[in-house]
Amino acid sequence: MAKNKLEYKKDAAFIDRETELKYLRDYIDIRPESILFLHGPKSSGKTTLLYKFFEQVEKEQKLDVKFINMRKIYTEFPDDYNYKEFLRLFFNVEDKTAKEKKTKWSGGVNVGFFKINSQVEKGIYKGRIDPFKVMEKEFITLTNKGIKPVLIIDELQALDKIYLNNGKDRRLIVEFFNFFVAMSKESHLAHIIVASSDGYFLNTVHNDSKLKKSSDFYKVDYLVKDDVMEWLLNLEKYSKIKDYTLTEEDAEKIWDTVGGSMWEIQDILSQLFEYPIDEVLANYKQKMLGMITYYIVQKERKKKEEIFSHFIANDNLWARDTNEGDAELLRDMVTNNVLYFDPTRAVYYPHGKSYHWGIRLYFEGLT
Numbered sequence: 182m183a184k185n186k187l188e189y190k191k192d193a194a195f196i197d198r199e200t201e202l203k204y205l206r207d208y209i210d211i212r213p214e215s216i217l218f219l220h221g222p223k224s225s226g227k228t229t230l231l232y233k234f235f236e237q238v239e240k241e242q243k244l245d246v247k248f249i250n251m252r253k254i255y256t257e258f259p260d261d262y263n264y265k266e267f268l269r270l271f272f273n274v275e276d277k278t279a280k281e282k283k284t285k286w287s288g289g290v291n292v293g294f295f296k297i298n299s300q301v302e303k304g305i306y307k308g309r310i311d312p313f314k315v316m317e318k319e320f321i322t323l324t325n326k327g328i329k330p331v332l333i334i335d336e337l338q339a340l341d342k343i344y345l346n347n348g349k350d351r352r353l354i355v356e357f358f359n360f361f362v363a364m365s366k367e368s369h370l371a372h373i374i375v376a377s378s379d380g381y382f383l384n385t386v387h388n389d390s391k392l393k394k395s396s397d398f399y400k401v402d403y404l405v406k407d408d409v410m411e412w413l414l415n416l417e418k419y420s421k422i423k424d425y426t427l428t429e430e431d432a433e434k435i436w437d438t439v440g441g442s443m444w445e446i447q448d449i450l451s452q453l454f455e456y457p458i459d460e461v462l463a464n465y466k467q468k469m470l471g472m473i474t475y476y477i478v479q480k481e482r483k484k485k486e487e488i489f490s491h492f493i494a495n496d497n498l499w500a501r502d503t504n505e506g507d508a509e510l511l512r513d514m515v516t517n518n519v520l521y522f523d524p525t526r527a528v529y530y531p532h533g534k535s536y537h538w539g540i541r542l543y544f545e546g547l548t
Contacts (some may be wrong), residue, residue, distance in 0.1 A: 191451060192421040195233055196443070197408045198226070201401055205234045209242070209329065209372060213365045216358075216392070218383050219376040221401035222521040223532045224444035227376045228335055230401055235331075243328045247295070251339040264343055264353060268305060268312060272297050295319055313360045320370040330371040332364075337375050338382040358386055366395040381515040384524035398525050403533060404441030416450070424454060431458050438462045440534035469539030470546075476519055477543065484510055489540050498528045 208217055221227050228250065235246050249271070272295050295316055297305070304310030320330045334357075343353040361373045377383055387396060404412075413432035416422040427435075435458075439445035445465075452461045477485045488510065491499045511529060514520040519536065520529045531537050 190422065190424055190454070193229075193447065194412060194419040194443070195229065196404055196412050196419060198230055198233070201230055201399075202234055202237070204399055205230075206238065209238060209244075209331070213369045213372050216361045216365055216373045216375060216396040218387065218396055218398045218524075219374055219401060220380050220383050220398060220524060221378065222403065222442075223378045223518050224442045225378075225401050225403050226443045227378070227401045229443070231333060231335075231374070231376065243326075244331055245323050245328050246331045246333065248333045248335070250335040251337060265306060271295065272302065272305065272312065272315070274299055274302050313356065316360070317364065317368075317370065320364060324370055331374070332361075332371055333374040333376065335376045336378070338377055338379045341382065354386070358392060362392065362395045378518065378521070379515060380522040380524045381512055384522065384527075387524065400523070400525065402441075404443060406436055406441070409436050409441050409446065412446070420447075420450060422450065427458075434458060434462055436534075438465055438535060438538065442533045442535065445533070445535055465535065466538045466542060469535045470542040471539075473519070473536070473539035473543050476517065481510055485514075486544075488514070490544065492531055492537060492540050493544055498526075498530050 219227055219231070231248070235244065235248075238244060239246065274297055296319075297315060301310060301315060305312050305315070316332075323330045337354070337357070340357070341352070341354050361375075364371045365373045375383070383398070386392060387398075410429075410432050412419045413427050413435060414429065416426060435446060435449055439449065449461055449465065473489070477489070484507070488499075488507070511520065511522070515522045515529070518532055521532050522529050531540060
């Protein structure tokens with residue numbers, strides 16, 4: 182029976198990224214020896230890049246990819262989320278009598294969680310079995326079969342406030358990184374990739390003594406202008422859009438508004454089916470003004486205005502010695518995805534051109 186082929190008037194585009202794909206391929210082709218921190222500003226395409234890469238590589242190599250996107254899972258957690266509830270999501274119980282579950286994302290790579298039986302589950306919950314030992318055993322089994330284990334956790338900072346067994350002495354995130362070091366640098370059993378738009382979090386965990394010489398950073402940034410122009414001037418080729426075309430002037434306007442942020446460009450392209458480009462872009466800038474204004478006026482208004490004032494000029498990078506109060510506020514800005522912190526350069530800047538527009542319009546409104 183033939184599979185249904187769905188037709189859409191716009192498809193998700195994947196532009197270039199040959200440099201990034203080569204880097205990931207080189208990482209997978211070396212025996213595991215370090216954790217890879219994949220970082221970059223919000224909507225720069227980190228998750229999409231990983232999906233695309235493993236769709237390609239799994240056709241050529243024997244891989245077992247466990248991809249855990251905490252962004253999708255964590256939104257469903259209750260406020261009093263605890264360690265046991267995390268275990269129920271992280272480990273999937275599959276007895277021999279149960280029907281085989283085929284949870285996969287495109288390309289045939291496994292999504293998700295470690296498979297255990299009910300006996301192991303009981304042992305984990307009662308504290309008799311270490312869940313990290315269960316993961317290690319599966320990695321060993323895969324390696325012995327000639328299969329490369331790859332563990333990817335996207336937006337791992339979502340687990341930052343969880344403690345083992347509801348205690349307050351052992352943070353789950355610390356245990357995870359101890360495990361990551363053991364599996365990559367020490368045992369060479371598995372490739373470990375941690376992706377996050379929270380560069381401040383990555384910098385904090387990296388400064389742990391165990392991680393300084395056991396991890397690498399790689400930045401996935403927004404698309405460069407040449408790639409954006411190539412995409413926007415060839416919409417049918419890259420996005421399967423046949424209903425309209427863009428002029429070079431139109432493409433320049435989109436670049437000026439959102440730069441190389443792929444998700445924002447996709448959003449704008451969707452709106453162009455219904456509305457003229459100038460209206461779409463004007464509304465987009467006003468939306469960003471609203472976001473910045475809402476964030477500024479909630480609390481610490483004067484301090485926030487002082488920090489944001491550094492980004493009005495064309496130079497969007499900012500790094501300086503901060504007192505404790507500034508550091509706490511900057512951390513809040515990063516956590517709320519208003520600013521991005523680049524852990525390799527120790528600089529802060531807005532999440533793309535659209536945030537620049539919001540900041541600029543906010544200060545224009547004050548004059």
